[in-house]
Amino acid sequence: MKADFRWRFFSTGALLTAALLLPAGQVLAEAYFDRYGLSPTSPPLDLGIQPLGYPSGLISAVMSRDRLMTEQLAKLGHPLKAHPFQRGADMLSLLADQRLEAGLLGDVPTILSAATGDVLIVGLVKQTSTSIVAKGEIQVRNLAGKRIGYVENSSAHHTLLQGLASTKLTENDVTLVPMRVDDMPNALARGEIDAFAAWEPAPSIALSQNDKHRIVFRGLSSDYFVISRSFEKHDPEAARVLVAGFVRSIEWMRRSQKNTELAARWAIADVEKFSGKPATLPISQIVAITRREILNVPSAPTIISSPGSPPVLRSEFTFLQGKNKIPKHGDWEKVVTALNYDGLERVMSDQRKYQTKQFDYAE
Numbered sequence: 001m002k003a004d005f006r007w008r009f010f011s012t013g014a015l016l017t018a019a020l021l022l023p024a025g026q027v028l029a030e031a032y033f034d035r036y037g038l039s040p041t042s043p044p045l046d047l048g049i050q051p052l053g054y055p056s057g058l059i060s061a062v063m064s065r066d067r068l069m070t071e072q073l074a075k076l077g078h079p080l081k082a083h084p085f086q087r088g089a090d091m092l093s094l095l096a097d098q099r100l101e102a103g104l105l106g107d108v109p110t111i112l113s114a115a116t117g118d119v120l121i122v123g124l125v126k127q128t129s130t131s132i133v134a135k136g137e138i139q140v141r142n143l144a145g146k147r148i149g150y151v152e153n154s155s156a157h158h159t160l161l162q163g164l165a166s167t168k169l170t171e172n173d174v175t176l177v178p179m180r181v182d183d184m185p186n187a188l189a190r191g192e193i194d195a196f197a198a199w200e201p202a203p204s205i206a207l208s209q210n211d212k213h214r215i216v217f218r219g220l221s222s223d224y225f226v227i228s229r230s231f232e233k234h235d236p237e238a239a240r241v242l243v244a245g246f247v248r249s250i251e252w253m254r255r256s257q258k259n260t261e262l263a264a265r266w267a268i269a270d271v272e273k274f275s276g277k278p279a280t281l282p283i284s285q286i287v288a289i290t291r292r293e294i295l296n297v298p299s300a301p302t303i304i305s306s307p308g309s310p311p312v313l314r315s316e317f318t319f320l321q322g323k324n325k326i327p328k329h330g331d332w333e334k335v336v337t338a339l340n341y342d343g344l345e346r347v348m349s350d351q352r353k354y355q356t357k358q359f360d361y362a363e
Contacts, residue, residue: 033090036083038099045078045231045238048091048103051270052182054200055290056104056125056223061266062249067360069245076238084274086180089153095119101231102242106155106199108325110224111317115330120232120341122243123301125223128293130156131203132163132217134195135188135210140217141167147175149184149196153325156181158316159219160197161323166217182275185209200289201281208281220312225301232343243343244354247301252359254295260287262363302344313339 038046049060063069064082073080083100085091088109094100096118104125105113113119132140132148140163150157164170177193184196185206196202199221206213225246232239253260264286268279294300317335320326347354 031090033083033085033094038083038094040098043077043079044081045073045101045242046099047080047082047242048085048088048094048100048105049082050086050088050104051084051267051274052086052180053106053223054267054286055294057267057270058253058260058263058286058290059125059225059246059249059294060104061270062252062263062361063245064270065266065361065363066245066248067362068355068358069241069248072241073238076235076241078235078238080242084270087151087154089151092118092153095226095228098228098230100228102225102227102239104223104225107222107224107313107316108153108155108158108320110226111313111320111335112153112326112330113226114335114338115317115326115332117331117334117337118229119226119338120229120343121303121335121338122225122227122246122341123344124294124297124299124303125225125301126293127222127297127300128200129218130159130197130199130221131215131219132160132195132197133184133188133203133206133213134216135191136212136214138195138214138216140164141169143195144169144173145175146194147177147192149177149179149187149193149198151181151198152178154181154199155219155221155223156197156199158320159217159221162219162319163197163217182271182277185280188213200293201286204285204289205280222312224303226338227341227343229338232341236343240343240347240354244347244356247344247347247354247356248359250294250301251356252361253290257287260290260295264290302348303339 051057060082070080088105091100091103092109092113095103095113110121114121150160181198181202184198184202187193188196188206189209203215227239253263261283264283271279317332351357
């Protein structure tokens with residue numbers, strides 16, 4: 001049976017030229033994801049993905065082609081639709097008002113969404129580091145007054161804040177340049193910025209472009225798969241079917257090098273469709289990133305931590321709170337509750353029902 005799955009890609013850019021006239025005569029630009037037509041009352045299970053990052057892009061590429069999951073969700077009345085996003089922060093308002101049912105997010109967006117009670121945290125998408133990349137002999141302490149590319153409210157933004165704080169610098173001591181993560185390596189090469197903070201594959205691309213590009217700071221980073229709390233409450237079985245597709249995607253890639261390479265080809269196709277740009281990393285390097293950051297993490301996708309207080313997320317929450325990045329109504333206990341979601345445990349305890357070791361992907 002053919003998968004009932006449709007990619008919905010639209011032109012990218014931070015903002016589209018289409019606009020709405022406000023009463024005061026101001027023009028409010030339409031965000032690119034407004035074109036997706038997402039609605040909290042629609043029957044589809046709307047999944048937010050980030051094709052521009054690895055290994056997240058490989059996981060979503062595999063999940064989106066999963067016939068077993070797609071057919072099971074359709075039977076439950078929730079046909080799957082995936083929507084590409086430039087950054088996890090763009091999904092937060094959509095998860096909050098139930099226009100998205102699930103998403104693959106970096107650690108900072110995960111904290112922001114979980115702290116306000118909007119999502120449940122299923123499991124790990126990656127466990128690695130994000131990097132500050134600079135040109136020449138610049139060290140972190142020499143970034144004062146420099147132009148730094150960044151993605152606001154991302155895991156790399158947190159790494160940037162950490163790096164600056166390590167030398168008693170703040171955001172006010174540098175010039176922050178908001179940009180898409182896939183634009184950063186070329187912007188650095190052209191001299192439009194002096195450094196950038198980003199996740200893979202941007203650092204690897206930059207290092208391959210010029211031997212003067214250096215990683216000057218690394219910070220611990222994780223990505224997570226999250227599900228809307230309200231959606232899980234409304235249809236817990238559909239949520240578990242989605243979790244099973246997530247588990248299956250990682251298990252399938254772990255099975256063989258051939259599978260991971262095929263997932264990398266799918267991810268490359270998804271990137272090119274979304275961004276309109278050719279891929280710049282070879283498949284071998286994409287596979288290496290994926291193995292290092294998720295497939296070779298023994299516990300993944302399960303989150304192993306001390307009860308109630310995952311050390312990395314807790315320290316990030318405290319750090320971001322000190323930088324006034326956490327909303328005033330944000331609550332760490334809500335993050336703990338989100339981490340206690342048992343959907344992954346239920347799926348793994350009944351693998352026969354959820355077919356976690358059966359694979360059927362549409363190429």
